[in-house]
Amino acid sequence: MLPNIKSQMARLGLNVGRSDSPEFDRSFELGVRQFQQIRGILCDGVMGPETFSELERARYQIGDRVLRYDPVRVLTGDDVLKLQRKLAGLGFYPGRIDAEYAALTEQAVKELQMSLGTKVDGVAGPQTLRGMRAIDRDQDTGNLFALEESARVAASGTSLAGRTFIVEAATTVVDFESLPMTEEQADLERQITSDIATRLAGRLEAVGAGALVLQGDAADVNKADQLGASAVITVTADVNKSKDANGVATFFFGHERQPEMNSPTGERLAELVQSEVVARTGMSDCRTHARTWSSLKRLRTPKIHVVTGYLTNEKDRDNLENGEVRDVIADGIAAALQRLYVKEDADPETGTLNLAAIKAYN
Numbered sequence: 001m002l003p004n005i006k007s008q009m010a011r012l013g014l015n016v017g018r019s020d021s022p023e024f025d026r027s028f029e030l031g032v033r034q035f036q037q038i039r040g041i042l043c044d045g046v047m048g049p050e051t052f053s054e055l056e057r058a059r060y061q062i063g064d065r066v067l068r069y070d071p072v073r074v075l076t077g078d079d080v081l082k083l084q085r086k087l088a089g090l091g092f093y094p095g096r097i098d099a100e101y102a103a104l105t106e107q108a109v110k111e112l113q114m115s116l117g118t119k120v121d122g123v124a125g126p127q128t129l130r131g132m133r134a135i136d137r138d139q140d141t142g143n144l145f146a147l148e149e150s151a152r153v154a155a156s157g158t159s160l161a162g163r164t165f166i167v168e169a170a171t172t173v174v175d176f177e178s179l180p181m182t183e184e185q186a187d188l189e190r191q192i193t194s195d196i197a198t199r200l201a202g203r204l205e206a207v208g209a210g211a212l213v214l215q216g217d218a219a220d221v222n223k224a225d226q227l228g229a230s231a232v233i234t235v236t237a238d239v240n241k242s243k244d245a246n247g248v249a250t251f252f253f254g255h256e257r258q259p260e261m262n263s264p265t266g267e268r269l270a271e272l273v274q275s276e277v278v279a280r281t282g283m284s285d286c287r288t289h290a291r292t293w294s295s296l297k298r299l300r301t302p303k304i305h306v307v308t309g310y311l312t313n314e315k316d317r318d319n320l321e322n323g324e325v326r327d328v329i330a331d332g333i334a335a336a337l338q339r340l341y342v343k344e345d346a347d348p349e350t351g352t353l354n355l356a357a358i359k360a361y362n
Contacts, residue, residue: 002022008058009035016028017031039054042179054219067101083124084098092109098261131292145179156341157341159362161207161209165212165232167197167201167214167232168213169194169216173204175293182224188321192321200235200333207358207359225301233337237320238309238311240310240312240313246281248284248307249289249306250304251288251296252302252303253268273332274287276353277332308320334358338361
């Protein structure tokens, strides 16, 4: 089993040491970490389910197989990703570029086939791919989903009143099963993040927005899409082998090497949350990052992960155990949500927007 995985990773240009060796040695671990970093998933050196899934996806290039929609077992792969990019560039695909051959991708293929005058069956086989290559304008940036997402935000007004937001807490051990968090750390993370989520929900409700707090295993992954929520904010805390690791980081759906995949609303909200929380708490700025984590990918609703600090760092832990700091974090996220809907020429300075000012927009 392991030699096969090593051989596949070696074919992808990764250094995994001896590909015929059954040993999970240091060279292979570094190769796994490199692969995880390239793919934008959790970089822990562990061959977990998400890493296996990404490795399987990387096997396929466009034209390697016939692509069709299967509602029971949706096809996923780099070939689907490439197809979606091309369809988006040609103006046929208005969905998120997520490498999944779902109903929206099938519909885009059918529209392409209609324009080509070929059989309209939603199957991307050799004939359809040849036709697409013939009319391809080599546009990889025509992401209609991103344009529509940005347009919805711009047209929705400045008020938070009437919007619905989902606030998740204590999901770290659920979303990242391989993260080495002890029971004590998991309990502390649950207490801290649940408290921040509750404080944030209270601020949103005070300005007329709907706020639903979901926690841990009880979090319904589809709830945001079902309710037509404006955004999902997942409040988390991290751990690290190094006690020196510290600071705040925010993550959104996308890929740092393939920016056309990025959710523009998620990216903008992540930047705002990051700047607000750092400015208000004085904690280290670990910046914003695009990731293809399944926890970010599975929703159409824009979603961000806010890492509020490291429980393994004494200073961060002291901060997070302080109710006043948790209050400030909730203030910062609420301010960021308001700033998301304010036009750039009227955008207030980072760290200055309080609850009274937010109410003035509503």
